[in-house]
Amino acid sequence: MSVKPRLPPWWLDEAGPQAAAHELEGDTIADVCIVGGGYTGLWTALALKERDPSVRVVLVEAETCGAGPSGRNGGFLHGYWAGLADLLALLGRERAVQLARTAERIVPAVRTFCESRGEDVWLRESGMLMVSAARAQDDVVDCAVAAAAEVGAAEQAVLLDANGVADRIRSPVFRRGVYFADGATVQPARLVHALRRAAVDAGVELYEHTPALRIRAGSVATPRGSVRAPEIVVAVNAAATGWRPVSRHVTNFGSYVVLTEPVPHLLEEIGWTGGEAVLDGRMFLHYFRTTADGRVLMGSGSGPIGFRGRVDGRFTGDDATAARAEHGLRRLLPGLANARIERAWGGPIDVSADHLPFFGTVKGKRIHYGVGYSGHGVGPTWLGGQILASLVLRRDDEWTALPLASRKVASLPPEPLKHLGGALVRSAILACERADEEDRRAPLPARVGAALPRLFGMEIGTR
Numbered sequence: 001m002s003v004k005p006r007l008p009p010w011w012l013d014e015a016g017p018q019a020a021a022h023e024l025e026g027d028t029i030a031d032v033c034i035v036g037g038g039y040t041g042l043w044t045a046l047a048l049k050e051r052d053p054s055v056r057v058v059l060v061e062a063e064t065c066g067a068g069p070s071g072r073n074g075g076f077l078h079g080y081w082a083g084l085a086d087l088l089a090l091l092g093r094e095r096a097v098q099l100a101r102t103a104e105r106i107v108p109a110v111r112t113f114c115e116s117r118g119e120d121v122w123l124r125e126s127g128m129l130m131v132s133a134a135r136a137q138d139d140v141v142d143c144a145v146a147a148a149a150e151v152g153a154a155e156q157a158v159l160l161d162a163n164g165v166a167d168r169i170r171s172p173v174f175r176r177g178v179y180f181a182d183g184a185t186v187q188p189a190r191l192v193h194a195l196r197r198a199a200v201d202a203g204v205e206l207y208e209h210t211p212a213l214r215i216r217a218g219s220v221a222t223p224r225g226s227v228r229a230p231e232i233v234v235a236v237n238a239a240a241t242g243w244r245p246v247s248r249h250v251t252n253f254g255s256y257v258v259l260t261e262p263v264p265h266l267l268e269e270i271g272w273t274g275g276e277a278v279l280d281g282r283m284f285l286h287y288f289r290t291t292a293d294g295r296v297l298m299g300s301g302s303g304p305i306g307f308r309g310r311v312d313g314r315f316t317g318d319d320a321t322a323a324r325a326e327h328g329l330r331r332l333l334p335g336l337a338n339a340r341i342e343r344a345w346g347g348p349i350d351v352s353a354d355h356l357p358f359f360g361t362v363k364g365k366r367i368h369y370g371v372g373y374s375g376h377g378v379g380p381t382w383l384g385g386q387i388l389a390s391l392v393l394r395r396d397d398e399w400t401a402l403p404l405a406s407r408k409v410a411s412l413p414p415e416p417l418k419h420l421g422g423a424l425v426r427s428a429i430l431a432c433e434r435a436d437e438e439d440r441r442a443p444l445p446a447r448v449g450a451a452l453p454r455l456f457g458m459e460i461g462t463r
Helices: 010-015 039-051 081-091 093-103 106-117 135-150 162-166 188-201 264-269 319-332 380-392 417-437 444-455
Strands: 026-029 032-035 057-060 076-078 128-132 158-160 176-180 183-185 205-207 214-216 219-222 225-228 231-234 250-260 277-280 286-290 296-300 341-352 358-361 367-371
Touching: 010 188, 010 341, 032 039, 039 057, 039 188, 039 380, 076 106, 076 277, 081 093, 081 135, 093 380, 106 183, 106 188, 106 380, 128 135, 135 158, 135 176, 135 417, 158 162, 162 176, 183 277, 188 205, 231 380, 250 319, 250 417, 286 319, 296 319, 319 341, 358 380, 367 380, 417 444
Parallel strands: 026 225, 032 057, 032 231, 057 205, 128 277, 231 367
Antiparallel strands: 076 183, 128 176, 158 176, 214 219, 219 225, 250 296, 250 341, 277 286, 286 296, 358 367
């Protein structure tokens, strides 16, 4: 590959530095202690303050707000219409439509937030395009269209033939596609910085460089102090995958991106000037988008799988996964062959057994959590903030009734089987996808390995 992955992500550089909040020194008390200063924690804090401005909220963050997944993701902002086919199988018609309809509120909520505060997060409401880039991916497009039609929402998933796709973005490998109006892109670090400013303005007490060393009912211990609070929210994304209350339902995967230099002239040549977010039909999908200054980001969710929740150097320095992202750029968009790769970075994502995030409360304790976004968290974290605020306030409402908070979440095998099985399935899927791109049939062992998760009612990968 041309550039080795490294942190920080370009997004944080572009957004500019933020003066760090003070570290917590000594003991303090609050009504609610939120652990984690990413999207989930910040949306939760804002939802709590909106519903009850008098509630005292303390938020502790191990590094700085946005230093984790919230500051390095692809910036795809959307709900669940693109995943409706899987939702129908998992949740049934009524609950799948309930979730998809409720999630339509995500993009307007972000727009309203930004407009009310005069924040520029590069919000571009251009929809999302799923393309088939190999014969084996055609069914994914067809299933997405059929699922929307089945529930009487055909307008949410518009089938495009090869010419229809080319009207939006031209590539010799794109066979057909489906357009989802419910989709947008943002500059993720700008968004998390905007949320941070709003939380502080709302009176949230923020402490950065303050990791939670121990979380118990009623208290959170930090290196130089503690927070005593009757309500605790754990919102640490991939860092929670080794936490006992959720560890059987979630694991870590590595996801990497490459970013080009500004190439607005090349984007005009391939007709990709509408700003659509794009993804292909692989299991370990490629996801790609443009930026306000004409760069192209290409991501690959095919990185290493975690073990016992550990987050180590494999998730930020895996050259092979970054190389797959660059290979995806060159294969899917050959019109950008002359675009120089300027940056590459990666990090862990939290993947749940059924591919949906889940929210709940530890049995017998007032410790609430949200985890398992599976690489699609920018939008659903807004839903998560509403759900967690309702859990904290003990409300039985539309948010806690959502399947994200009320379904029975599938379990993964215990370690080391979770890691070994996941690694086996990952290798099998990668072999199948290589064969798909070469228009050949994958070897039988690879096909069997790739099918194993569905036999046990689980999902793997990031489709």
